[in-house]
Amino acid sequence: MVWILSKLQHDIDKLNTTINARKRAKDELEQRYGDIKKIHYQREIELDEANRRAKNILARIGANKDQLKTDKVIKEKERDVINARISEIDKALNELPKKALTEAYLIATTLTKTFSSKEFPDKPFDVLIIDESSMAPLPYVFWAASKALTFITIVGNFKQLPPICVSDDGVSKKWLGRSIFEIIGINSVKDAFNDKRISLLDTQYRMAPKIADILNTLFYEDKLKNSPSTEKLILEDDLSGQNHLIFVNTSSLNPWCSQLSAGGRFNIYNALVSAALAFKLLPHLDIDEKIGIISPYRAQARLIDKIAKDWSIQDRIRVDTVHRFQGGEEKIIILDCVEGPGAKCWSMLDDQRPDSEAQLLLNVALTRAKCKMILVGHKDYLFSSLNKNSILTRIIDLICSNGVEISSKMLVDSYLATDFDK
The missing domain is CATH 1.20.5 (Single alpha-helices involved in coiled-coils or other helix-helix interfaces)
Incomplete structure (x- = not known):
């Protein structure tokens, strides 16, 4: 219960x-x-x-509601007519660039635009001129060439860098890693000089003669001439005077070069010296002029760029790799060699390596300078690790004998924290 x-x-x-x-x-x-x-x-x-x-x-x-409904229907029809007319006008406007390009006597464009732009005309050209062709990928060149009816003129320097090909695949290297000059068999000054298809532009207008003379000796077999106007390319500063060629020797501090796991390299001391050079020389340029700093390694270029930002001079300098600097120029160019003890004995600037592009890299780097070419390097290390006949050691010898050599201690005498804070 x-x-x-x-x-x-x-x-x-x-x-x-x-x-x-x-x-x-x-x-x-x-x-x-x-x-x-x-x-x-x-x-x-x-x-x-x-x-x-x-x-x-x-x-x-x-008015009344019925009248408003009627007016609404009328206005909607008028709106539809206006929208249709707008669509016609938009279509006509979109066709105007293509029509203008089709009727133009001269079209200046990039190779990429010849196949990627909707406005690019389908009509072929009588004559095609391709500039800066050494770095043009072969498929781009061939596509543009297919648009020409009578003549093709290829303008470029076979002593400069070919297109960048990141793949190691044989087919990729064959079609994406070679320049048009290799295809037509122009690989040396002798090839160019003896080829009837070639018209040599043998007078340079960019560089001071002292800079051009090094290139003439090492790369162009004394075929290069200087325009009289290049004699006026003089820039005086309180570090090197009017010298066009300067070698900044870092040997006294024996700076180490570090290597990244991905293969890139950087040298903290060299980066400080390169940035300090720019900092010291900028007052000798006009406010709208820049100093170019070139490195063979992307990691070093990024390091220098960060230092420049810390020193608030990033707007007055251009820092980049040799490949990305091709086609550019500045009154002052600083080339940071980067190499030093600490990294394995290998260098992008060693032309004695098999399949090395060192000669092309150095030629591109040196030909960017108009008034001053400044090389930053560990002279003792470079001369001990490279072959005595290497192109880089010969460049250093020519700079030192025809220009001036200074110690990096004049710019950065230590690795103290204060060196990072100008």
Whole structure:
């Protein structure tokens, strides 16, 4: 009996709990219903007010609802006519560039635009001229050439860098890593000189003669001439005077070169010296002129750029790799060799390596300078690790014998933290 009473009490308690829960739910619903009624009442008042105002407006303009509906239909038709006309005008405008290009006597564009631009005309050209062709990928050149009817003129320097090909695949290197000059068999000055298809532009207008003479000796077999105007390319500063060739020797501090796991290299001291050179020479340039700092390694270029930002001179210098600097020029060029003890004995600037592009890299770097070519390097390390006949050691010898050699201590005499805070 006790057990039955206990169970009945449990069921009663459970039922009471359910009843209480339902009462609370009912109270909440009644509360919400009351709130909704209030909102509904307020909206009815607002609707009546809106209807009243609408009637007043219609009365003022002398219109009615049916007339407004009719006018709406008419305006929508007019809108559709206007939109259709706009579409016609947009189509005509979009066709104008292509029409203009089709009728033009001369079109200047990039190779990429010849196949990627919708506006580029389908009509072929009588004559095609490709400039800066040494770095042009072969498929781009061949595509552009397919657009020419009579003549193709290829302008470029076979002594400069070919297109960049990041793949090691043989097919990729064959079609993406070679320049058009290799295809037509022009790999040396002798090849160019003896080829009837070639017209040599043998007079340079960019560089001071002292800089050009090094290139003439090492790369162009004394075929390069200097325009008389290059004699005026003189820039004086309180570090090197009017010298066009400067070698900054870092040997006294024996700076180490570090190598990244991905293969790139950086040299903290060299980066400081390169940035310090720019900092010291900038006052000798006009405010709209920049100094170029070139490195064979991307990691070193990024390091120098960060130092330049810390010193607030990043807007006055251009820091980049040799590949990305091709085609550019500045009055002052600083080439940071980067190499030093610490990294394995290998260098992008060693032309004695098989398949080395060192000669092309150095030729591109040196030909960017107009007034001053400054080389930053660990002379002792470079001369001990490279072959004595390597192109880089010969460049250093020519710079030192025809220009000036200074110690990097004149610029940065330590690795103290203060050297990072100009």
